[in-house]
Amino acid sequence: MGISERRERERDQTRAKIMNAARDMFAREGYDAVSMRKIAEAVEYSPTAIYVHFKDKEALFGEMCREDFARLSDAFRELARIEDPVERIRRLGQSYVRFATQYPNHYRLMFMTPHSHLPKDEMQCSKGNPDEDGYAFLRAAVMEAIAQDRFRSEFSDVELATQTLWAMAHGIASLQITKGDESWFNWRPIEERAKVGLEAILRGILADVKLIVPPRKMRKAGVR
């Protein structure tokens, strides 16, 4: 490994270390309560050293946020191959809830914390094309499902259908993060809640719940 390569790796490791510490602190104390000075203290750097890597707190948050959304997209990418859009939506929901339970601090900052106080550039860290952005990815699958007449007529509005499906997955994920350890709720296992909840919302949206196979295929096969 050359010197410049090693330097770059060290630089990446330092940035990752700073971002990990910052993520924990943001999730625990809230965005406003955390300063660059406090983050520097947590990783035992001087305040000056941390500014070498991030010009200010907003820039640090923005980069962390972009990294976290990229990680979610990685989880989604393999699902792009699933041909049936309804099956893709189902698996997307499961993968989304799994991400939230594996990375609760990431999830809290991505989806449970307002970004509207951030500068516009940083706020839009989650906006992108289907390759990078979970919402766009789900929306694309919903669009396909609508085009195949798989959804009930009130869900012919692609935004409304996308937002309804997202709300279900988000509700399951975020209750788990906020309330999952309050034992008097007598929680059913999160895997069961995710499976049954996502199944129920799909059942509520689908025009014909018996149509597991897309209608086009069925027509081809002479089923209809």
Next chain:
Amino acid sequence: MGISERRERERDQTRAKIMNAARDMFAREGYDAVSMRKIAEAVEYSPTAIYVHFKDKEALFGEMCREDFARLSDAFRELARIEDPVERIRRLGQSYVRFATQYPNHYRLMFMTPHSHLPKDEMQCSKGNPDEDGYAFLRAAVMEAIAQDRFRSEFSDVELATQTLWAMAHGIASLQITKGDESWFNWRPIEERAKVGLEAILRGILADVKLIVPPRKMRKAGVR
């Protein structure tokens, strides 16, 4: 009005003023970042004066939390009269989302903030009987619906059904609070999202979506 009556009213007003300031600060800065001293500053009291009303931050949070859950219960109470449990569940969901949009700071502290770091007494501020506790209220309606064979068989588990319905309402409410002002999502109006989303999850849970009238009544009326 007698002197003691007036004193009590003034005392209540002072407590309410402190709790309102504290609620805004908790919601904005996070529980940990807010101190009794900061709250006193915000209402322009001396730190000593605030301790006359609340023995510490945990006690203040606990009382605020109990008040907020009582307010939610007030919104639910009139729904207790609705005889049909499925209709009651539907209206409960709408009322819940309306509460969240009307009182976003209350909602954030009640349902979007972990309470597990609080002393046990304060943490359990939301636990109670159906008269006081939203979860218990929903659960009681779900139990009735199950007893009337209104739900599909996988929802014969009262906790799982309650948790699924709650997740849907919470997902709609909390996405609105966190992401509702991020305009690129092209949000449909919250009222529409609530109506359509709650309808869809009920449709996914109900054994027979055409059974608006409870089966018992239908039997009595000789429909079956």
